[in-house]
Amino acid sequence: MAVEFCGLRLKNPFLLASAPPTTTGEMIARAFDQGWAGAVTKSLKLDSLAIEDVTPRLAVLRDNRNRIVAMGNIELITRRPLAVWIEELKTLKKSYPDRILIASMMALSVKEDWQELTVRLQDHVDALELNFSCPHGMPEHGMGMAVGQDPSITGMITAWVKEVARVPVIVKLTPNVADIVPVARAARDAGADALTAVNTVASLVGVDLETLDPLPAVAGRGTWAGLSGPAIKPVGLRCVAQVAQATGGPVLGVGGISSWRDAAEYMAVGARAVQVGTAVMLKGYGIVGALGEGLAGYLAEKGFASAGDLVGRALPRLGAHDDLSRTSRVVFRIDPETCNRCQACVTACRDGAYQAISGEKGAVPVIAADRCDGCSLCSHVCPVPGCIAPRPVSA
Numbered sequence: 271m272a273v274e275f276c277g278l279r280l281k282n283p284f285l286l287a288s289a290p291p292t293t294t295g296e297m298i299a300r301a302f303d304q305g306w307a308g309a310v311t312k313s314l315k316l317d318s319l320a321i322e323d324v325t326p327r328l329a330v331l332r333d334n335r336n337r338i339v340a341m342g343n344i345e346l347i348t349r350r351p352l353a354v355w356i357e358e359l360k361t362l363k364k365s366y367p368d369r370i371l372i373a374s375m376m377a378l379s380v381k382e383d384w385q386e387l388t389v390r391l392q393d394h395v396d397a398l399e400l401n402f403s404c405p406h407g408m409p410e411h412g413m414g415m416a417v418g419q420d421p422s423i424t425g426m427i428t429a430w431v432k433e434v435a436r437v438p439v440i441v442k443l444t445p446n447v448a449d450i451v452p453v454a455r456a457a458r459d460a461g462a463d464a465l466t467a468v469n470t471v472a473s474l475v476g477v478d479l480e481t482l483d484p485l486p487a488v489a490g491r492g493t494w495a496g497l498s499g500p501a502i503k504p505v506g507l508r509c510v511a512q513v514a515q516a517t518g519g520p521v522l523g524v525g526g527i528s529s530w531r532d533a534a535e536y537m538a539v540g541a542r543a544v545q546v547g548t549a550v551m552l553k554g555y556g557i558v559g560a561l562g563e564g565l566a567g568y569l570a571e572k573g574f575a576s577a578g579d580l581v582g583r584a585l586p587r588l589g590a591h592d593d594l595s596r597t598s599r600v601v602f603r604i605d606p607e608t609c610n611r612c613q614a615c616v617t618a619c620r621d622g623a624y625q626a627i628s629g630e631k632g633a634v635p636v637i638a639a640d641r642c643d644g645c646s647l648c649s650h651v652c653p654v655p656g657c658i659a660p661r662p663v664s665a
């Protein structure tokens with residue numbers, strides 16, 4: 271389960287993301303006790319940068335079974351003094367020599383500030399992660415996403431840090447750009463040793479229809495929130511794949527990981543290791559046990575000799591729409607043995623597809639192969655796994 275990243279050995283591919291679960295050294299120590307291979311601190315800063323958080327600062331999106339599918343936050347970076355952090359990092363390094371400690375950092379676009387943070391922190395951590403990607407609060411002051419949306423500023427600050435850094439420097443990217451590739455390239459061209467993708471997705475979580483407060487609401491007012499959790503996984507996967515393809519370099523994947531399957535998917539599209547934030551906030555550090563067991567079982571079942579062997583395996587199959595086959599075509603078929611006659615597929619195909627399914631209440635519907643356009647909608651609305659399946663037809 272061990273993986274290598276920027277010359278560092280991770281005992282498994284699971285790191286805590288920079289988020290509330292890494293707010294203090296004591297919290298990180300408890301996470302290490304449960305088995306996390308490493309942690310990225312909550313973003314650290316110079317004491318001269320004043321940070322004042324608001325309350326409340328979280329809002330969630332639920333599915334119709336009341337499960338949280340996304341979380342929007344308007345939390346800022348650490349409020350704790352740098353000297354306190356440095357003492358805690360020293361203690362962590364001494365107590366957990368086999369774990370990887372990464373200091374996340376943020377500063378104004380001032381060379382001396384970035385270099386001071388680098389110099390003061392690097393003796394106590396294994397790597398530095400530059401937060402060029404927080405989408406709320408900080409961009410209004412030229413920090414976070416304001417940096418990561420501009421390839422030239424990204425390159426400039428990365429180069430400042432690299433000028434004095436003696437540990438690997440990782441740039442954390444924002445998904446809130448039209449094209450993530452130029453920013454990723456700018457960071458690597460300026461010397462970044464690796465990239466992390468992604469920070470949260472800029473969002474408005476909702477509106478309270480009783481009060482008309484935007485959510486999360488602070489004394490009746492709202493702002494743009496950073497969305498995290500399961501709903502952003504497809505955005506994170508896309509970004510990691512694009513960055514891995516464009517740079518070929520090491521990438522840490524983050525965004526919506528809550529199961530070993532999510533982690534394995536990130537690794538298959540190029541993440542050497544993964545970070546987890548929201549899932550730990552919701553379920554606690556203990557989820558690392560199931561993540562590890564699940565991934566180990568999958569690797570063994572698939573015959574991968576190590577976790578590293580999975581990295582990037584799906585990447586060669588990803589590319590432009592024009593490269594997709596026009597000769598391989600499918601139509602869909604219903605298995606009458608398992609169909610429960612709910613008619614969900616009939617409605618979906620009638621109003622959302624190509625009117626290929628006919629069905630009467632209480633009967634198994636029938637798909638007319640000559641009308642089916644192979645779009646797959648019926649198979650997604652069907653509540654019975656595997657009941658509607660594709661079959662190949664000649665083009």
Ligand SMILES: Cc1cc2nc3c(=O)[nH]c(=O)nc-3n(C[C@H](O)[C@H](O)[C@H](O)COP(=O)(O)O)c2cc1C
Binds near residue numbers: 288347
């Ligand atoms: C409440 C909260 C606070 C966060 N604070 C930071 C931060 O200080 N620095 C940072 O780089 N990312 C921060 N993040 C972003 C996470 O590190 C991560 O990129 C994002 O949440 C997506 O991963 P997830 O879906 O596993 O949470 C924060 C996320 C949350 C939910």
Ligand code: SF4
Binds near residue numbers: 601627
């Ligand atoms: S694949 Fe699309 S067109 Fe074909 S039956 Fe299903 S919903 Fe209708």
Ligand code: SF4
Binds near residue numbers: 610612613615635658
């Ligand atoms: S949605 Fe699935 S279970 Fe329901 S009628 Fe169609 S095939 Fe049968």
